[in-house]
Amino acid sequence: MITNETVELDVAANILKVLGDKTRLAMVKIVSENECCVCEFVDLFDMSQPAVSQHLRKLRDSGIVKERRKGQWIYYSLNPSYPYHSFVLQIIKNLPSQHYRIEELEAQGKRVTCCDE
Amino acid sequence: MITNETVELDVAANILKVLGDKTRLAMVKIVSENECCVCEFVDLFDMSQPAVSQHLRKLRDSGIVKERRKGQWIYYSLNPSYPYHSFVLQIIKNLPSQHYRIEELEAQGKRVTCCDE
DNA sequence: TGAATATATAATAATATACTTATACAATGA
DNA sequence: TCATTGTATAAGTATATTATTATATATTCA
Numbered sequence: 001m002i003t004n005e006t007v008e009l010d011v012a013a014n015i016l017k018v019l020g021d022k023t024r025l026a027m028v029k030i031v032s033e034n035e036c037c038v039c040e041f042v043d044l045f046d047m048s049q050p051a052v053s054q055h056l057r058k059l060r061d062s063g064i065v066k067e068r069r070k071g072q073w074i075y076y077s078l079n080p081s082y083p084y085h086s087f088v089l090q091i092i093k094n095l096p097s098q099h100y101r102i103e104e105l106e107a108q109g110k111r112v113t114c115c116d117e
Numbered sequence: 118m119i120t121n122e123t124v125e126l127d128v129a130a131n132i133l134k135v136l137g138d139k140t141r142l143a144m145v146k147i148v149s150e151n152e153c154c155v156c157e158f159v160d161l162f163d164m165s166q167p168a169v170s171q172h173l174r175k176l177r178d179s180g181i182v183k184e185r186r187k188g189q190w191i192y193y194s195l196n197p198s199y200p201y202h203s204f205v206l207q208i209i210k211n212l213p214s215q216h217y218r219i220e221e222l223e224a225q226g227k228r229v230t231c232c233d234e
Numbered sequence: 235t236g237a238a239t240a241t242a243t244a245a246t247a248a249t250a251t252a253c254t255t256a257t258a259c260a261a262t263g264a
Numbered sequence: 265t266c267a268t269t270g271t272a273t274a275a276g277t278a279t280a281t282t283a284t285t286a287t288a289t290a291t292t293c294a
Binding site: 005006007009010013015016017018019020022025029090091094095096098 | 142
Binding site for chain 3: 138188
């Protein structure tokens with residue numbers, strides 16, 4: 001749901017800066033559709049694990065996404081308690097779904113098993 | 118008016134990167150409400166003329182804003198023919214109005230006279 | 235407890251960004 | 265035509281960003 005609250009200029013600029021990177025924008029769209037863990041991003045983006053971690057840290061530090069540890073894995077998802085969550089949703093809603101990427105991972109057997117809990 | 122067209126990920130990331138700067142985001146919000154020329158931005162942001170010009174160039178090169186020469190002055194405004202115009206509108210619609218800034222300029226007599234044409 | 239796996243962090247290097255100063259270009263008006 | 269004003273561009277510099285490599289931390293399991 002999209003509300004009509006105004007977002008201060010500098011807050012908005014910071015959010016847009018964090019989202020203004022192709023990798024991070026894709027990450028945000030992906031976690032808005034599927035909870036996802038670090039090693040899956042490594043596969044999805046064909047990128048080193050530290051590089052992925054550092055992008056995720058920016059997203060986490062800003063508050064846009066949150067993490068949830070499950071055993072050895074840390075799952076990332078959109079953070080609905082983020083004060084500017086609806087602003088983020090509004091931005092990503094017109095991005096093409098990235099669900100097909102998750103399906104490709106599954107087809108390759110690379111999706112982390114998380115069917116418990 | 119906001120349409121529901123999807124915006125490719127890398128296109129969106131580039132737009133967000135351009136808007137992910139406080140000065141440029143303010144510029145875009147301002148020109149969405151008032152056509153504005155370079156020297157006015159210099160006053161508004163208390164910033165050097167070349168710095169302003171370089172920000173405007175990024176906005177112009179991306180297609181987000183357009184320019185119109187009027188005598189010695191060059192006026193900037195949102196570019197409604199930009200293919201992703203509605204995406205930009207959607208982003209800036211929740212930013213606080215910057216019209217008061219223009220009114221302050223007017224009160225100080227610093228608004229460029231553009232009452233002709 | 236120790237090895238294996240998942241993730242985070244630190245240090246570093248390459249590149250990008252956003253200013254500054256100096257200068258060029260364009261339009262106006264005496 | 266020349267001085268003035270508004271704007272753009274070029275060159276240089278300081279800082280920020282994003283990757284890499286190396287290492288640390290955390291969890292699981294034998």
